[in-house]
Amino acid sequence: MPAPIVLGTAVLPIRTAEDVVRVRQATRENAVAQGFNLVEQTKLVTAASELARNTIDHGEGGEVRIERLADLARKGLRLTFSDQGPGIEDIEQALKDGFSTGNGLGLGLSGARRLSNEFSLDSAPGQGTRVMIARWR
Amino acid sequence: MDRIPILKLDDFLLVTIQVDMHDRLAMQLQDDLTARIVAARARGVLIDISTLEIVDSFIGRMISNIAGMARVLDAETVVVGMQPAVAITLVELGLSLEGVRTALNVDKGMALLRQRTYEESRI
Numbered sequence: 001m002p003a004p005i006v007l008g009t010a011v012l013p014i015r016t017a018e019d020v021v022r023v024r025q026a027t028r029e030n031a032v033a034q035g036f037n038l039v040e041q042t043k044l045v046t047a048a049s050e051l052a053r054n055t056i057d058h059g060e061g062g063e064v065r066i067e068r069l070a071d072l073a074r075k076g077l078r079l080t081f082s083d084q085g086p087g088i089e090d091i092e093q094a095l096k097d098g099f100s101t102g103n104g105l106g107l108g109l110s111g112a113r114r115l116s117n118e119f120s121l122d123s124a125p126g127q128g129t130r131v132m133i134a135r136w137r
Numbered sequence: 138m139d140r141i142p143i144l145k146l147d148d149f150l151l152v153t154i155q156v157d158m159h160d161r162l163a164m165q166l167q168d169d170l171t172a173r174i175v176a177a178r179a180r181g182v183l184i185d186i187s188t189l190e191i192v193d194s195f196i197g198r199m200i201s202n203i204a205g206m207a208r209v210l211d212a213e214t215v216v217v218g219m220q221p222a223v224a225i226t227l228v229e230l231g232l233s234l235e236g237v238r239t240a241l242n243v244d245k246g247m248a249l250l251r252q253r254t255y256e257e258s259r260i
Binding site: 017018020021024025028038039041042043045046049050053097107108110111114115 | 157158159160161162190191192193194195220221222223225226229230231232
């Protein structure tokens with residue numbers, strides 16, 4: 001399968017609670033533009049909200065890259081959240097339901113993964129964190 | 138600072154969340170509602186989320202917290218109007234909103250709250 005074509009890219013900062021709202025709105029707009037139905041849009045926006053909040057709570061802030069994708073048969077949306085925070089020591093543990101180092105429910109990472117078709121997590125202590133999710137239609 | 142308005146109707150408090158809430162606004166609502174339950178001696182809280190486009194884990198936790206705090210203060214909480222797409226996503230995310238009563242719309246939610254206060258008045 002050839003690599004997907006990137007139709008458009010937007011990069012948004014994630015520093016404040018208001019930025020999280022803006023990430024949700026931008027995700028919604030791009031999901032609509034790609035023709036996702038309402039349930040798919042809602043899943044993408046919810047996953048984006050969880051990961052944007054993680055970027056602030058655990059990564060000391062960062063940014064998200066929103067990419068509209070297309071390959072021969074499908075359209076997709078890819079979101080890449082990156083921060084320069086402390087990084088994740090035990091990735092397997094971080095992906096478990098209910099595991100939290102903050103004061104949340106521990107559903108952010110695992111939930112965002114379930115709401116997406118593709119998921120990847122790159123992190124190491126002191127190296128920051130990069131989380132990518134994508135959905136296709 | 139922005140606030141979500143809380144209306145009082147008889148023994149009940151009504152909240153309609155009509156904005157895309159950032160986290161501080163959600164926390165503010167939680168604090169405001171708890172204070173109003175006591176000040177107004179409310180017996181029930183109805184939260185209309187029919188215009189909410191998502192419920193993520195933070196908002197879900199806020200709703201559960203409100204219901205829990207209200208219960209301790211002898212008030213019932215009913216969440217009404219959740220959109221189907223939101224419900225589907227919520228379950229897939231892993232949230233169950235345990236301990237939170239739900240109803241399809243405001244009418245049914247108010248009926249639930251009134252029924253409870255009626256039943257208690259007969260004891």
